[in-house]
Amino acid sequence: MAKRKTKSTFIGLKVTSEQAETLAQLQKALNSPTKTAVLLRGLELLASSSLPPTPPAQPTPRAAPQIATSLELSQIEAEARHYLNALAQTRNRSEEVMKQMVQELAKVDQTVDKYHGDRNYLIQILLDIQRENRWLPRDALIWISQKLDIPLSQIYHIATFYKAFSLVPQGRHSVSVCTGTACHVRGAPRLLEKVTDTLKIRPGETSSDLRFSLSTVNCLGCCALGPVMVVDEEYHSNPAIEEMEKIFSACE
Numbered sequence: 001m002a003k004r005k006t007k008s009t010f011i012g013l014k015v016t017s018e019q020a021e022t023l024a025q026l027q028k029a030l031n032s033p034t035k036t037a038v039l040l041r042g043l044e045l046l047a048s049s050s051l052p053p054t055p056p057a058q059p060t061p062r063a064a065p066q067i068a069t070s071l072e073l074s075q076i077e078a079e080a081r082h083y084l085n086a087l088a089q090t091r092n093r094s095e096e097v098m099k100q101m102v103q104e105l106a107k108v109d110q111t112v113d114k115y116h117g118d119r120n121y122l123i124q125i126l127l128d129i130q131r132e133n134r135w136l137p138r139d140a141l142i143w144i145s146q147k148l149d150i151p152l153s154q155i156y157h158i159a160t161f162y163k164a165f166s167l168v169p170q171g172r173h174s175v176s177v178c179t180g181t182a183c184h185v186r187g188a189p190r191l192l193e194k195v196t197d198t199l200k201i202r203p204g205e206t207s208s209d210l211r212f213s214l215s216t217v218n219c220l221g222c223c224a225l226g227p228v229m230v231v232d233e234e235y236h237s238n239p240a241i242e243e244m245e246k247i248f249s250a251c252e
Contacts, residue, residue, distance in 0.1 A: 101139060107132060108140045112147050119148040123158060126165060134170040171206045171213035173251045175199065176230040180219040183226035187238065191227040192216065194241055198248060211251070 111128045115121035122144075129140055136159055145152040159165045177183075177192045196202055199212050206213040220228050225237040231247055239247065 104133075104137065104140065105143050108143050109147070112144065117147065119150055122148065122150065122155070123162075126155075126159060130165055134172070135166040135168060138167075169206060169210060171210050173212050173232050174230075175212055175214045176217050176220075177203075177214075178218070178220045178226060178228045178230075179216045180223070180226075182223035183220075183228055186226040188227040191229060191238060194244060195229060198241065198244055212248070 108129060111125055111132075114128075115125055125144065125148075126136060129144075130136055133140070141155050141159070142152060144150070145155055156167075159167060175195065177188060177195055179188050179192065183191075192203070195214065199207060199214060201207050201212065201214050203214050203216045217230075220230060220235070222228055222235060225235065227238050229236045229239060229244075231251070236243075236247060
């Protein structure tokens with residue numbers, strides 16, 4: 001509520017009661033040697049009290065953010081395109097994987113149908129799938145289990161019992177070295193060392209490009225030719241390194 005102003009005898013100004021009290025005190029001080037200075041100070045106080053309050057200082061406005069340059073915009077656009085392309089490729093790969101899986105299971109269906117869905121032909125069905133894929137994919141085994149109504153554990157028992165089956169991807173070309181007694185005496189360890197040095201893989205391994213798989217066998221039934229290396233069912237008797245490199249190079 002605004003304070004009521006009253007007329008003061010002091011230089012004819014209209015002042016509030018507080019201001020009048022201040023002036024009264026100043027009038028008492030006029031008898032002092034510094035009456036002029038006191039009077040001027042009183043007028044200053046009176047004038048300042050009549051003025052509207054000084055508005056609070058406004059905070060200094062922040063500098064406007066810099067506008068992105070054309071180079072920065074180009075970089076942002078390039079990154080956006082990169083992520084969009086990556087997303088599209090991921091979707092395409094997912095679709096390709098699904099299509100490939102459907103095709104593989106369709107081949108499994110054909111193999112099972114070839115044996116009229118008879119569960120007694122399980123080993124022969126597994127051999128056909130192994131020959132087609134060079135290994136036994138898990139999806140194929142699950143599909144066979146459902147088609148023939150055979151427990152998956154039983155199928156895995158057979159797949160791990162016979163060495164002809166593999167549960168991991170195998171190379172497009174199989175390489176075997178006989179380490180039986182006759183071949184061992186004739187230098188099979190040295191032949192195996194040359195093969196591992198040339199292919200850069202050890203027995204039981206597959207090259208990273210899925211080109212070769214290396215294994216050892218106990219006997220190939222051709223002891224007189226030992227030591228023997230077999231590449232895709234073709235026998236080679238103790239090949240030299242140069243001959244071995246030609247054999248491997250001929251494999252696609």
